[in-house]
Structure formats: C-alpha cells, structure tokens
Amino acid sequence: MISANPASLAHRNGEWSRIGGALTALAAMAVLAGCEDKNAYVAPPPPKVDVATPVQRPVTRYVEATGNTAPIKNVDLVARVQGFLQSQDYQDGSFVKQGTQLFTIEPETYKLKLEQAQAAEAGAQASLRQAEADYKRQAELVQRQAVSQATLDTSTSTRDNAQANLQQAQANTRLAEVNYGYTKVTAPFDGIVSAHMVSVGELVGVSSPTQLATIVAMDPIYVNFTVNEQDVLRIRAEAARRGLTTADMKQFPIQVGLQTETGYPHDGKLDYVSPTINQSTGTLAVRGLVPNDKRVLLPGYFVRVRVPFTQEKDALLVPDTALGSDQGGRYLLIVNGDNVVEQRKVQIGPGDNGLRVIESGLKPDDRVVTAGLLRVIPGQKVDPQVTKIEQPQASAK
Numbered sequence: 001m002i003s004a005n006p007a008s009l010a011h012r013n014g015e016w017s018r019i020g021g022a023l024t025a026l027a028a029m030a031v032l033a034g035c036e037d038k039n040a041y042v043a044p045p046p047p048k049v050d051v052a053t054p055v056q057r058p059v060t061r062y063v064e065a066t067g068n069t070a071p072i073k074n075v076d077l078v079a080r081v082q083g084f085l086q087s088q089d090y091q092d093g094s095f096v097k098q099g100t101q102l103f104t105i106e107p108e109t110y111k112l113k114l115e116q117a118q119a120a121e122a123g124a125q126a127s128l129r130q131a132e133a134d135y136k137r138q139a140e141l142v143q144r145q146a147v148s149q150a151t152l153d154t155s156t157s158t159r160d161n162a163q164a165n166l167q168q169a170q171a172n173t174r175l176a177e178v179n180y181g182y183t184k185v186t187a188p189f190d191g192i193v194s195a196h197m198v199s200v201g202e203l204v205g206v207s208s209p210t211q212l213a214t215i216v217a218m219d220p221i222y223v224n225f226t227v228n229e230q231d232v233l234r235i236r237a238e239a240a241r242r243g244l245t246t247a248d249m250k251q252f253p254i255q256v257g258l259q260t261e262t263g264y265p266h267d268g269k270l271d272y273v274s275p276t277i278n279q280s281t282g283t284l285a286v287r288g289l290v291p292n293d294k295r296v297l298l299p300g301y302f303v304r305v306r307v308p309f310t311q312e313k314d315a316l317l318v319p320d321t322a323l324g325s326d327q328g329g330r331y332l333l334i335v336n337g338d339n340v341v342e343q344r345k346v347q348i349g350p351g352d353n354g355l356r357v358i359e360s361g362l363k364p365d366d367r368v369v370t371a372g373l374l375r376v377i378p379g380q381k382v383d384p385q386v387t388k389i390e391q392p393q394a395s396a397k
Helices: 006-038 108-143 149-182 229-242
Strands: 048-052 055-071 074-079 083-088 101-105 184-186 191-193 210-216 221-228 253-258 266-273 283-290 302-319 324-326 329-335 341-345 347-352 355-360 367-371 383-386
Touching: 055 229, 055 283, 055 347, 074 101, 101 210, 108 149, 149 184, 221 229, 221 302, 229 283, 229 302, 253 283, 302 347, 302 367
Parallel strands: 048 383
Antiparallel strands: 048 367, 055 221, 055 302, 074 210, 083 101, 101 184, 191 210, 221 283, 253 266, 253 302, 266 283, 302 355, 324 329, 329 341, 329 367, 347 355
C-alpha cells in the first residue's frame, strides 16, 4: 500500500477549496443576476376607460317651476232669508251639478207673502182698468162740453195713481218671488260641496247671512306659479324672435305633475301673466288652466310645472354620471387624439330624459369619458374603449 505524503494532501485540499469557493461565488453572482432581471420595473399598461361622443338631437327648452293648484270658483253658500233650516238635500263632500238643490229654509212663510203680493197686484190691475175706463169717458164728455175740465183732471190723476199702484204691486210681487226663491239654496255651478256648517232645525239669516257650506269648482283648475326675471327675459326674447304677441304667449302649453307622479301627465295652457315683476322677489306671477275632469288635482296641491318655450335642433347631451365638479364648476374628462385625458370646463343645461344638455365647452366629435372616471386623472394616457351613449326610453311627459 502506498502512503500519501501529508503535505501533498494538504496542498491538494487547499486547491480544491479555492476552486469550490470560486464556483460558489460564480453561482451566487448568477443567482443575483437572475434576481436583478426579475425585479426590473415595468410600466403598467394605460388604464382602460369607456369613451363616447355626445348624443346630438333636438331638445325642447322648458321653464320649470314649482306651483300650487287653486279652484277657479270657490263660493260660500249662505242663507239670504231668515228662517229655520228645514232640510239638507245633499251628502257632505259630494259632487253636484249646477242648479242642484242643497238646502231648504222654511218656505211656507215666504210662499204666503208671495201669494199676498200677487193678490195685491191683481187688485191694482183691476183698479187701473177702472181708472182707465173712467178717464176715457170723461175725455169724451169734455169734448162734448158735457163736463168741466176739472172733472177730467181728477180722472186723469186717478188713472195715474192706479198705474203707479200697479207698478208698486208688481215690484212687491217680484221681491216676494226672489225671497221665496232664496228659501231653496242651489248649486251655482258644478262642484264639490263641503260638509254642512249648520244643522237642520237651526235658525239662520237672523242678523246677517249665515254660511251653510262651501262649493268648490274642480274642473278645470288653476295652477299658480312664478317665473324668475332671467327666464322672463329669455321667454320675451324668444317670443320677439318668433313674432309672438302677448295674447299668443297666453296660449303657451303647460305641463303639470304631482310630486308623486312620473313626468308631467297633466296638460293645460297659460291663462294669465302678471303685467309687472314683483320687486321684492324678482319674479313674475303666472297662472295656468288645466282640465281636471277626473279630479286628480285638488286645490292646494304643490305641483311641478314646466312651460316649453323653444326647441334646439342639435343639442349635445351626455350622461349625468360623466360630469364632475370642483371649485371651478362642472367639467368633463375628454380623451384627445393622443389618448391623453383632458379636463374640460363646461356649462350645463337642463336635463332631458336621463341625459344632460351641455351648453358650451363641448364639441360633437369629442370623446367623453363615460365610465372609469376614478381610474384616470387629467394628463394621463389611457386606453379608450369606444362605446355608445344609451338613450333611455322616453318617460311620461
């Protein structure tokens, strides 16, 4: 067996150690190089955002306001003659037609007074006929000089007094007829009668007219509202452009909706426009007249009102969700030709069926960011995804 020299073995072991260390260092460097390649920064892709060109279509311009309804007729039914209330001839809160009898006030006394006046009138007519006949006889006798002129003068005076008495009797009969008619309280027009305010058997009309109930006309119905000064100027300018007179403006249609209704289902027309602006409020009082045959609108309701006054042929509209706001006002995010987002200040107009009219600051070919607004900022490049703005189905007017 050959024995290895210890010194030689130690030398060889040292060389292998150096070789192993070098290989280890090379391997570590390779690993570090691989890690550096994997951790290198890679820019993320531009965010995807939905863009669309604005909708372009005709839009009707409206003046919108809040108003309240009021009856065109509201009358207190009163007792115009004295007597005991004999009957109530309607149900409280019922609808009645014009001429319907509502109350009866002890008619017997006034019927007797009418008959008495008619009898006195008949007596006055008989006296006048007798006086007329006597006057004719005396006139013939005077012509034949059979009686004196004084006799004819007396006959003439008697005839004139009889005629005056007849006129007085006729006036008394007419007055008795009127009072007798007042014993029956009737509806002066079609409407709803309120609850009675006096019970049957009570004495009414003693010292002053006694209110028995109230009748309210329901069809048509007034809608009162106000228009601010700026809208008045706009409407007058549009009317002047179209050559409309004040009478023409009173025929403008109006649309009315209750607070709980969708849209404006009730149609009417302007009925009255105040001739002056209220200086304390800067508004103009306006009144509309709305048919109400189904009596959906009750007097005193608060309602939404709009009056169409012009139509724009090519208005630009975007969804309300595409609009942003800051201290400078409302804005839209626009993607330019380099796919970079720009903030565009705009002036907004009225809403129209879920979309918003843009008055200024927008062009028909602008690409508006309609979705993903929170993922983009002005000056950032994006990946625009072209879409189309959905136009909601037409709602109730």
